[in-house]
Amino acid sequence: MYIKPRPIPLNVLFCHALIPRLSPNHPKIPQLEREISSYMSGYRGEKATEFHLTFLDDKKHHIFGGLRLPHEQHYFQIDTPILTRKYILILETKNMGGELDFSPEQFSQNSFYGKKGYKNPIVQVNRHKEQLQNWLETHKLPVTIPLIPLVVLSNPSAIIKTDEPDVLQQVCKVENLKNKLTNLTNLYAKDVLTDRMVKKISMLLLEDDTPLFPDIEKTYGLSPQDIVPGALCPKCPSTKLIRRDRIWICPRCLTHSIDAHNDAILDYFLFNKTTLTNKELRDYLGIDCIKTASRILVSLNLPSTGQNKGRIYHRPLDFLEQLEARYKRIKS
Numbered sequence: 160m161y162i163k164p165r166p167i168p169l170n171v172l173f174c175h176a177l178i179p180r181l182s183p184n185h186p187k188i189p190q191l192e193r194e195i196s197s198y199m200s201g202y203r204g205e206k207a208t209e210f211h212l213t214f215l216d217d218k219k220h221h222i223f224g225g226l227r228l229p230h231e232q233h234y235f236q237i238d239t240p241i242l243t244r245k246y247i248l249i250l251e252t253k254n255m256g257g258e259l260d261f262s263p264e265q266f267s268q269n270s271f272y273g274k275k276g277y278k279n280p281i282v283q284v285n286r287h288k289e290q291l292q293n294w295l296e297t298h299k300l301p302v303t304i305p306l307i308p309l310v311v312l313s314n315p316s317a318i319i320k321t322d323e324p325d326v327l328q329q330v331c332k333v334e335n336l337k338n339k340l341t342n343l344t345n346l347y348a349k350d351v352l353t354d355r356m357v358k359k360i361s362m363l364l365l366e367d368d369t370p371l372f373p374d375i376e377k378t379y380g381l382s383p384q385d386i387v388p389g390a391l392c393p394k395c396p397s398t399k400l401i402r403r404d405r406i407w408i409c410p411r412c413l414t415h416s417i418d419a420h421n422d423a424i425l426d427y428f429l430f431n432k433t434t435l436t437n438k439e440l441r442d443y444l445g446i447d448c449i450k451t452a453s454r455i456l457v458s459l460n461l462p463s464t465g466q467n468k469g470r471i472y473h474r475p476l477d478f479l480e481q482l483e484a485r486y487k488r489i490k491s
């Protein structure tokens with residue numbers, strides 16, 4: 160069963176919201192569009208892996224749609240961890256096509272576009288194994304549970320090329336995943352954890368999961384001045400709506416909206432900062448009336464601290480879910 164459903168990659172949600180806030184011919188837009196397609200390709204590969212895991216949809220298997228966990232001063236990311244009483248599987252999906260050469264010295268892809276070297280996914284997944292082992296130790300959890308790293312190739316055109324029998328132990332094509340897991344379950348027949356311990360580890364994994372928010376400056380080299388603030392027209396690129404008699408109106412196409420501020424405030428929390436005051440909201444949306452801003456803030460049910468004029472509103476607790484719901488609404 161899924162303990163955490165797989166979210167749409169945060170970089171996709173971020174870039175998708177960012178592009179309409181840049182001037183229509185901004186030079187960064189092609190890079191952001193490439194970023195979306197590259198992250199979506201990885202996401203589709205991971206969803207393909209999930210499709211081949213549906214037979215595990217029972218209470219014995221705790222499946223996570225991606226986790227990012229702290230390790231020393233940094234974080235490590237596992238595509239699909241699966242926790243059971245017998246072992247923990249660490250699945251790393253690669254959506255690369257063509258001939259994939261897993262020689263001990265280097266990993267390379269030979270495809271229609273030519274030959275190219277990449278980081279070896281086996282090395283990567285084995286490092287995740289060490290990091291997860293370390294994470295279990297840090298949390299004083301049973302380290303006797305076998306950790307099994309496995310690279311899953313989700314692209315039907317992928318061909319595994321290797322002379323090393325060990326490689327075939329650690330790499331499989333997605334259509335063979337079910338067989339592979341059945342073999343593993345036979346191999347690791349003994350229960351190491353109790354159901355109670357499996358639940359405890361699941362809970363701690365969820366608590367420690369820390370999604371990485373991209374940053375307009377550090378991740379994409381943009382400055383805050385590049386971002387158009389306010390409520391935007393969904394039809395006219397980077398055009399701000401004007402508020403008249405409780406309604407948002409586009410000065411170009413006259414599109415009306417009663418709640419365009421909702422999406423604008425989500426973007427504020429995504430691109431500006433995680434807190435918002437009445438004054439900051441008025442500046443951002445270009446409205447003068449304190450009462451209007453208060454009404455909008457109250458209608459959003461945001462968590463808040465402080466009283467009256469000193470009140471500070473915070474990013475909603477289900478912020479990521481709201482971003483994903485908006486993305487799906489706009490794409491549908």
Ligand SMILES: [Zn+2]
Nearest residue numbers: 392395409412
């Ligand atoms: Zn418009």
